[in-house]
Amino acid sequence: MDRLFTIIQRFAPESLEIMETRYRLLRQILHHQPVGRRQLGKELGLSERMVRSEMELLRSRGAVYFTAAGIYLTAYGEELLSDIDELIPYIFGIQTLAERIKQMFNLTEVIIVPGDSQDDYLAKRDLGRAAARFLKRNLYLGCTVAVTGGSTLAEMVTAFGDGINARDVLVVPARGGLGEEMEQQAGVIAARIAGAIGAQYRLLHIPDNLEESTVEILKNDVHIKTVVQAIKNSDILLHGIGSAMEMANRRGLASEEIDYLQEKRAIGEALRYYFDKKGKIVYEVPGIGLEFPDLQNIGIIAAVAGGKNKADAIKAVLSHQHESVLITDEGAARKIIEENNGKDDG
Missing domain, CATH: 3.40.50.1360 (Rossmann fold)
Incomplete structure (x- = not known):
């Protein structure tokens, strides 16, 4: 596993950055749901445009859903977050x-x-x-x-x-x-x-x-x-x-x-x-x-x-x-x- 992430870091470091960003977004939603895009951006230091783009992508993949009150994780989103938890020590180095x-x-x-x-x-x-x-x-x-x-x-x-x-x-x-x-x-x-x-x-x-x-x-x-x-x-x-x-x-x-x-x-x-x-x-x-x-x-x-x-x-x-x-x-x-x-x- 260490060697795999070392290779990814050398060959496509941007992929690890994307994984880190999405993990932080899912984690923030888990602990604050329902939460709005603006609050997510403020808490994580991300632009509103980036948050909007990531939220649409995560919604299209069934990880989150939108309501008038804010954004929630789906059961699949919680499962996804749980799965990626195992990789976090490698992603965060x-x-x-x-x-x-x-x-x-x-x-x-x-x-x-x-x-x-x-x-x-x-x-x-x-x-x-x-x-x-x-x-x-x-x-x-x-x-x-x-x-x-x-x-x-x-x-x-x-x-x-x-x-x-x-x-x-x-x-x-x-x-x-x-x-x-x-x-x-x-x-x-x-x-x-x-x-x-x-x-x-x-x-x-x-x-x-x-x-x-x-x-x-x-x-x-x-x-x-x-x-x-x-x-x-x-x-x-x-x-x-x-x-x-x-x-x-x-x-x-x-x-x-x-x-x-x-x-x-x-x-x-x-x-x-x-x-x-x-x-x-x-x-x-x-x-x-x-x-x-x-x-x-x-x-x-x-x-x-x-x-x-x-x-x-x-x-x-x-x-x-x-x-x-x-x-x-x-x-x-x-x-x-x-x-x-x-x-x-x-």
């Missing part, structure tokens, strides 16, 4: 970033979407779409999927589309947690993903930041035990990554806990574990669900996180070397590689 990060952290797969979700909320939506495509591709009969909470994984839910019937799949939250915003809680995301793909789900209604003694009591409850066992037997895990201090404050950790994290120079957080820059776990918030020893039995572990502001957190978590897949954006990928190059130079 970011596949080499994926290969370098894959080697850096010994990962089996790295998926990178264009843009930087720190500054561009559409890039965060694209991360959700990429995570949804990845999950659809890896689902199999009888598998159990565990997911964490967070805004990026919440974006997955609307990205699945129709035509999926995974009634033999079970979706569960990776750990208990009722402390985040409702739509970003792991249980809510698990239930919504299950609804989107026609799967079954089980929930773990347990709040964050429990006392360790309370956790041990709850672990003995027969109903909780059943759900926890399903979680620990997960086959696929999709989890977010957060910056350590941001997550500590969001979860309401006590001031002495935050002081301890600062003393230990915690950088990243995942699954209630806090990591320093070398990937060492420096703190764990008591909770019920997946524990790190359980991860060695999970076949696919995918981290989903983006934004250059999270580059250090992503590096810290990946350095622990439990993940097999990273789904991220161009902003984070470039920052990770830039900092790694600086380290090599030093």
Whole structure:
């Protein structure tokens, strides 16, 4: 694939420019429909004439349709956009970033979407779409999927589309947690993903930041035990990554806990574990669900996180070397590689 796009770049670079323009138009319509030509031109920096010409062409091919309210994608247009998503790293020239990060952290797969979700909320939506495509591709009969909470994984839910019937799949939250915003809680995301793909789900209604003694009591409850066992037997895990201090404050950790994290120079957080820059776990918030020893039995572990502001957190978590897949954006990928190059130079 790399060689093919290298040849196209040398022989007919204008074809890649056309593909990029049409991808950006379809993507913009997907996230803003119904949308007018003028708004499309303004958002993408394209002339009204070019937008009009491209829209007529895309309509003639059945990818969009016009209404008095604005332009919409057709089902075929959504399918077309989903298909071209696989080629975007090559069209935008970011596949080499994926290969370098894959080697850096010994990962089996790295998926990178264009843009930087720190500054561009559409890039965060694209991360959700990429995570949804990845999950659809890896689902199999009888598998159990565990997911964490967070805004990026919440974006997955609307990205699945129709035509999926995974009634033999079970979706569960990776750990208990009722402390985040409702739509970003792991249980809510698990239930919504299950609804989107026609799967079954089980929930773990347990709040964050429990006392360790309370956790041990709850672990003995027969109903909780059943759900926890399903979680620990997960086959696929999709989890977010957060910056350590941001997550500590969001979860309401006590001031002495935050002081301890600062003393230990915690950088990243995942699954209630806090990591320093070398990937060492420096703190764990008591909770019920997946524990790190359980991860060695999970076949696919995918981290989903983006934004250059999270580059250090992503590096810290990946350095622990439990993940097999990273789904991220161009902003984070470039920052990770830039900092790694600086380290090599030093």
